Amino acid sequence: MATPKTESEIETQRIKREVEYRFNPLKNIGPEKLLSILEAFGNDEFQRAARVMDTIERRDIQTRTVAPKRKRAPANMPWEILTVDESPLATRQKEDLEALYNNLTWRHGLNRHRRGSVAKMLRAMMDAVSKGFAVHELLWRPITANGRQAYTIETVFVPLWFFTGQWGELQYLEQDYQDTGRPLEDGGWLVADGDGLMEPTSIAWMYKNLTLKDWLILSEKFGWPWIHGKTDARIDTPEWNQMAGAMQGLSRDAQILTNKAAEITFHNVGSAGNAPQASLVEYMDRAISALWRGGDLSTMSRGDGLGSNPQQEENQDIEAEDCLMLSEACNEYIDKWAIRYIYGEDAPVLAYFSTHPKDRVDTVRELNKWQTAVSMGIPVSIRDWRERFGLPAPAEGEDIIDPPSQMPMPGGENFLTAANASPMSTEDKYRKKALQMMTDARRADWQPILDALQSLDDARDPGAYRQALIDVKEELAQLAPDPTSSHFAKTLQNILAPALLSGAVETYEKAKS
Numbered sequence: 098m099a100t101p102k103t104e105s106e107i108e109t110q111r112i113k114r115e116v117e118y119r120f121n122p123l124k125n126i127g128p129e130k131l132l133s134i135l136e137a138f139g140n141d142e143f144q145r146a147a148r149v150m151d152t153i154e155r156r157d158i159q160t161r162t163v164a165p166k167r168k169r170a171p172a173n174m175p176w177e178i179l180t181v182d183e184s185p186l187a188t189r190q191k192e193d194l195e196a197l198y199n200n201l202t203w204r205h206g207l208n209r210h211r212r213g214s215v216a217k218m219l220r221a222m223m224d225a226v227s228k229g230f231a232v233h234e235l236l237w238r239p240i241t242a243n244g245r246q247a248y249t250i251e252t253v254f255v256p257l258w259f260f261t262g263q264w265g266e267l268q269y270l271e272q273d274y275q276d277t278g279r280p281l282e283d284g285g286w287l288v289a290d291g292d293g294l295m296e297p298t299s300i301a302w303m304y305k306n307l308t309l310k311d312w313l314i315l316s317e318k319f320g321w322p323w324i325h326g327k328t329d330a331r332i333d334t335p336e337w338n339q340m341a342g343a344m345q346g347l348s349r350d351a352q353i354l355t356n357k358a359a360e361i362t363f364h365n366v367g368s369a370g371n372a373p374q375a376s377l378v379e380y381m382d383r384a385i386s387a388l389w390r391g392g393d394l395s396t397m398s399r400g401d402g403l404g405s406n407p408q409q410e411e412n413q414d415i416e417a418e419d420c421l422m423l424s425e426a427c428n429e430y431i432d433k434w435a436i437r438y439i440y441g442e443d444a445p446v447l448a449y450f451s452t453h454p455k456d457r458v459d460t461v462r463e464l465n466k467w468q469t470a471v472s473m474g475i476p477v478s479i480r481d482w483r484e485r486f487g488l489p490a491p492a493e494g495e496d497i498i499d500p501p502s503q504m505p506m507p508g509g510e511n512f513l514t515a516a517n518a519s520p521m522s523t524e525d526k527y528r529k530k531a532l533q534m535m536t537d538a539r540r541a542d543w544q545p546i547l548d549a550l551q552s553l554d555d556a557r558d559p560g561a562y563r564q565a566l567i568d569v570k571e572e573l574a575q576l577a578p579d580p581t582s583s584h585f586a587k588t589l590q591n592i593l594a595p596a597l598l599s600g601a602v603e604t605y606e607k608a609k610s
Contacts, residue, residue, distance in 0.1 A: 225291030
């Protein structure tokens with residue numbers, strides 16, 4: 098039977114050297130050097146690239162703005178332990194995993210004062226989205242939960258530059274810049290696998306950094322007007338030096354002194370037209386935002402965006418994908434091994450950790466959709482209505498809010514009052530039946546429109562959204578091309594014909610009597 102890991106493999110001296118010999122990996126870095134570092138990163142040599150990426154992520158203003166938002170989101174999501182069935186064994190495994198995660202502790206490998214629990218662990222695991230991998234060492238601690246022996250873990254975040262992946266697997270490096278390291282022990286490490294967005298972010302940062310330097314030089318040289326002094330005096334004469342001294346009092350750098358015969362042409366560099374630096378910097382910032390937040394989901398406004406609803410859906414898709422990545426990593430590296438340690442090597446895994454996005458409901462949009470369905474006569478369950486809008490049912494005997502007075506129908510008649518009047522006259526019954534038939538007919542006429550609108554609401558990509566818009570347009574154009582052929586017109590004919598006949602018979606009987 099496998100034995101859980103209880104002692105750390107990371108030596109204290111390794112951490113001490115890391116802290117003592119810190120350096121700035123961005124010093125003297127240029128495009129060629131960055132390209133070389135990223136090429137090595139593409140070959141799973143992480144040491145140099147991970148340090149560069151970590152520093153850029155901390156120092157670049159735009160990356161520092163969007164990256165933490167992406168990393169914080171899953172850490173703020175609810176998590177739970179789920180089961181694959183309702184068997185007693187699944188229930189016990191769920192209780193054991195709940196005890197594990199509720200007692201879990203997290204700390205940073207390079208700073209013992211950076212500590213937390215599950216939320217901090219999930220946020221640290223999101224470093225995989227940044228650098229491709231995020232690695233934690235797992236130290237198992239026995240506990241007693243629900244009267245049984247169980248386990249919890251201390252998770253220790255270890256920076257990616259402590260590892261290499263050049264041999265087809267992650268290996269721990271006992272010394273910096275080793276070619277090979279020690280393979281990761283099964284059950285002793287937690288590895289999250291993400292997109293590695295800092296690789297393209299580093300390229301955008303480099304272009305932006307070069308552009309900012311050029312912009313700074315331009316501003317330094319031409320950020321204020323130059324002074325051109327002219328004099329009849331010859332160079333180095335007292336009169337010349339007196340003129341030079343006077344100009345020094347006005348400006349120390351941006352000045353030119355010539356005799357009157359000289360001619361100098363100013364081209365107004367930096368003031369004529371728009372300098373390209375601002376546009377380039379903004380473009381790179383938008384690129385970084387798009388990488389991390391998706392589409393227009395950035396802290397910067399944009400005039401040609403597609404609207405808040407597509408953006409919100411895209412953000413929800415990103416959060417769902419991040420939550421799935423974190424859940425699968427915990428299932429593979431924690432849940433499976435915890436159950437093995439408690440129940441044996443061959444025990445089935447019937448419970449697992451899951452974190453998922455919050456259910457964000459556009460209440461106004463949803464309410465309009467449901468009210469439209471009710472007004473069109475589409476049956477809606479009260480239970481479904483309560484569940485969708487989070488409205489609990491009142492307890493028996495509990496005071497409830499009185500509903501508003503019924504909305505009057507055209508002509509001033511209250512439909513519900515007329516339909517439910519008791520005793521009901523023949524005329525009232527006729528009206529109720531006629532109104533029901535007309536409502537059903539109108540709903541049948543509108544059903545293609547409702548179906549097209551539902552397709553529009555369910556669309557999840559631009560192609561489906563565009564096709565749904567075309568369908569709505571076509572259905573609107575064909576809503577009632579021939580009034581005599583609509584369901585409503587035919588139903589109205591069926592209602593009026595017997596009414597006309599009944600009225601004629603009644604008139605004849607009265608005249609005869």
